[in-house]
Amino acid sequence: MTNELHWHAYAYTSPQGVVPGDDEAPFDADDWLRRPARAITATFEKPEAAAVWMHQQLAANPPWSEGEHGYAHATLFTRQYLHIDQDQTPWAYYLDRHDRIVMRLLAPCPRPRPPSRPAELYPWEKPPPPCPLGAPTP
Numbered sequence: 001m002t003n004e005l006h007w008h009a010y011a012y013t014s015p016q017g018v019v020p021g022d023d024e025a026p027f028d029a030d031d032w033l034r035r036p037a038r039a040i041t042a043t044f045e046k047p048e049a050a051a052v053w054m055h056q057q058l059a060a061n062p063p064w065s066e067g068e069h070g071y072a073h074a075t076l077f078t079r080q081y082l083h084i085d086q087d088q089t090p091w092a093y094y095l096d097r098h099d100r101i102v103m104r105l106l107a108p109c110p111r112p113r114p115p116s117r118p119a120e121l122y123p124w125e126k127p128p129p130p131c132p133l134g135a136p137t138p
């Protein structure tokens with residue numbers, strides 16, 4: 001791994017019947033990156049490859065309704081986030097046709113540089129996690 005921008009893919013599918021919010025999938029990319037490296041499903045150095053992964057994941061796990069916000073969000077914004085707004089995290093979060101919560105997330109890494117002075121962090125903020133695969137921090 002270099003310190004070039006790359007994306008770590010994370011995938012979570014709940015058992016049937018889990019209520020959204022009661023699942024075990026954190027929503028913050030930092031929380032995923034703090035998990036052990038074995039939690040990573042795949043790592044992509046090219047945005048095109050990351051986009052293909054997300055597309056395949058959505059196709060393999062059809063939503064209960066294509067109008068679901070967390071499904072539509074991924075179909076609308078994944079490419080924009082991967083190519084233009086690269087500090088944004090592409091994500092999908094929706095109920096599939098088997099009544100399971102599907103969460104897919106592409107965490108951009110390395111994370112944005114932390115504030116230069118710790119005092120600039122709000123008390124509830126933690127410094128961003130390092131690359132779980134050991135890429136040097138810029």
Ligand SMILES: [Zn+2]
Pocket residue numbers: 001006008109110131132133134135
């Ligand atoms: Zn990384």
